[in-house]
Amino acid sequence: MNTPPSMVRLTTQRQILLEELSKVNTHPTACELYKMVQKRLPRIGLGTVYRNLEIMVDSGIILKLELGGEQKRFDATTEPHYHVRCTVCGKMDDVTLQVQEEITKKAAEKTSYKIIGHLLEFTGECPDCQKAQAAKTKEADTA
Amino acid sequence: MNTPPSMVRLTTQRQILLEELSKVNTHPTACELYKMVQKRLPRIGLGTVYRNLEIMVDSGIILKLELGGEQKRFDATTEPHYHVRCTVCGKMDDVTLQVQEEITKKAAEKTSYKIIGHLLEFTGECPDCQKAQAAKTKEADTA
DNA sequence: TTTAAATAGGATAGTAAGTATCATTTATAA
DNA sequence: TTATAAATGATACTTACTATCCTATTTAAA
Ligand SMILES: [Zn+2]
Ligand SMILES: [Zn+2]
Ligand SMILES: [Zn+2]
Ligand SMILES: [Zn+2]
Numbered sequence: 001m002n003t004p005p006s007m008v009r010l011t012t013q014r015q016i017l018l019e020e021l022s023k024v025n026t027h028p029t030a031c032e033l034y035k036m037v038q039k040r041l042p043r044i045g046l047g048t049v050y051r052n053l054e055i056m057v058d059s060g061i062i063l064k065l066e067l068g069g070e071q072k073r074f075d076a077t078t079e080p081h082y083h084v085r086c087t088v089c090g091k092m093d094d095v096t097l098q099v100q101e102e103i104t105k106k107a108a109e110k111t112s113y114k115i116i117g118h119l120l121e122f123t124g125e126c127p128d129c130q131k132a133q134a135a136k137t138k139e140a141d142t143a
Numbered sequence: 144m145n146t147p148p149s150m151v152r153l154t155t156q157r158q159i160l161l162e163e164l165s166k167v168n169t170h171p172t173a174c175e176l177y178k179m180v181q182k183r184l185p186r187i188g189l190g191t192v193y194r195n196l197e198i199m200v201d202s203g204i205i206l207k208l209e210l211g212g213e214q215k216r217f218d219a220t221t222e223p224h225y226h227v228r229c230t231v232c233g234k235m236d237d238v239t240l241q242v243q244e245e246i247t248k249k250a251a252e253k254t255s256y257k258i259i260g261h262l263l264e265f266t267g268e269c270p271d272c273q274k275a276q277a278a279k280t281k282e283a284d285t286a
Numbered sequence: 287t288t289t290a291a292a293t294a295g296g297a298t299a300g301t302a303a304g305t306a307t308c309a310t311t312t313a314t315a316a
Numbered sequence: 317t318t319a320t321a322a323a324t325g326a327t328a329c330t331t332a333c334t335a336t337c338c339t340a341t342t343t344a345a346a
Contacts, residue, residue, distance in 0.1 A: 009342075011294065030333080045296040050333065052294090068209045068262060070304095071332065084256045095250050104265065107238050113227045113267035119211055120263045122247065124256035152313075154323065173304080188325040193304065195323090214303070 008059045014052050016040050021062060022076040027083070027092040029071040065092070067121040080117075086126035088133075095122055151202050157195050159183050164205060165219040170226070170235040172214040208235065210264040223260075229269035231276075238265055 008014075020036045021028065028036065034049045053074055057064045063075040065083065069090055082095040100120070108115040125133070151157075163179045164171065171179065177192045196217055200207045206218040211228055216235055225238040243263070251258040268276070 009293070011341090013295075043296075045298095047297080047334080048295055054334095066211050067264075082250070084250070084254055084258065086256065087259065093254065093256065096253050097246075097250055100246075103240075103243075103263075107225070107227065107240055107265045110238050110240050111227055111236065111265075111267075112270045113229065113236065113265070114273055115227065115265050115267040116230065117267075118263060118265045120246075120261060121210070122250045122254075122256070122258050122261045124254075124258040124260075127255045130257055152322070154312090156324075174302095186325075188327095190305080190326080191324055197305095 008055060008061075011052075013037075013041060013044060013048055014056065017049065017052055018056065018061065018076065021074055025094065027065060027073040027075050029073055031071070033074065067119055068123070082120050082122065084122040084124050084126075086129055087123050088125055088129040091126050091128075093126070151198060151204075154195075156180075156184060156187055156191055157199065160192065160195055161199065161204065161219065164217055168237065170208060170216040170218050172216055174214070176217065210262055211266065225263045225265065227265040227267050227269075229272055230266050231268055231272040234269050234271075236269070 016037055017033065020033060020040075024036075026032075030050050030053055031046075033053070034044070034046050037044055037049065053062070053064070056062045057074075060078060063078055065073040065075055067083065068085055073092055077094070080099045082097050082099070083092050084095050085092050100118075104115050104118050107118065159180055160176065163176060163183075167179075169175075173193050173196055174189075176196070177187070177189050180187055180192065196205070196207070199205045200217075203221060206221055208216040208218055208226065210226075212233055212235075214233075220237070223242045225240050225242070226235050227238050228235050243261075247258050247261050250261070
């Protein structure tokens with residue numbers, strides 16, 4: 001604790017980025033956020049979105065989810081919580097399951113690593129994709 | 144169960160790829176495996192490595208680890224198990240912790256997704272990076 | 287209030303992991 | 317042996333993300 005954390009300026013871009021992220025519970029990707037923010041700031045650059053998301057992650061204002069899947073996703077809810085990912089469409093949602101603090105202790109006993117925390121992601125099929133799948137199966141049966 | 148799974152030909156490249164992956168417990172990336180295999184097959188292409196790893200993942204011979212981190216890693220141990228990732232150097236190791244089957248049931252009660260499974264990854268600092276960090280701190284103190 | 291330094295933005299070029307394409311080679315089957 | 321299919325290796329391409337650079341804006345000093 002020697003140097004104070006550098007002050008993060010709350011610019012228009014950052015404010016709107018944070019507002020848009022806070023509006024949704026879809027855990028959008030940087031690209032999705034770019035499109036959302038563009039409606040309010042048509043001249044914003046994609047680089048600015050990436051840069052500011054990273055800055056906000058570093059200062060603890062938002063979370064970066066880099067679990068399974070190709071793209072990183074962002075979350076305005078900073079309290080530790082778990083997620084489900086649809087293996088069909090890639091959509092992510094929160095799972096309101098108590099965070100298992102004790103599991104890190106158990107893991108620490110089993111390894112020579114200094115354990116900091118854990119990432120838990122559930123995989124499954126979202127309601128939409130379940131419906132689509134059901135419709136498809138029905139269609140195949142009647143054909 | 145209508146069409147039988149397409150037979151995967153065990154080519155030299157695939158065999159050596161699997162052998163090299165089975166030799167180590169470091170959960171190598173595609174690029175690392177490429178370098179390992181190149182020593183025995185100098186003319187192999189990087190595309191072949193990627194292609195065959197994907198084929199072996201699809202046929203269940205190996206596992207693809209795509210949780211946190213930038214690159215996908217591969218694992219010849221197909222039984223479900225957990226991993227630790229070093230947040231400094233990216234190295235991954237197994238954690239011989241009992242797989243929590245019941246956690247997927249708990250999650251299933253909390254969401255409208257059809258839960259298939261879960262991915263759990265611990266984050267921490269590997270012994271090597273701990274040592275390096277300690278040496279660095281000491282150096283800074285004496286300076 | 288003017289001026290200088292620091293910070294941030296937007297445009298654009300670059301990076302790197304991974305994927306697609308395609309001609310050639312290898313394996314399998316008729 | 318020949319036809320068919322599958323796999324390889326070289327290469328081009330895609331894409332998520334990062335770095336660079338110049339301009340604009342904000343902040344602080346003079
Ligand atoms: Zn879905
Ligand atoms: Zn969330
Ligand atoms: Zn390490
Ligand atoms: Zn493993």
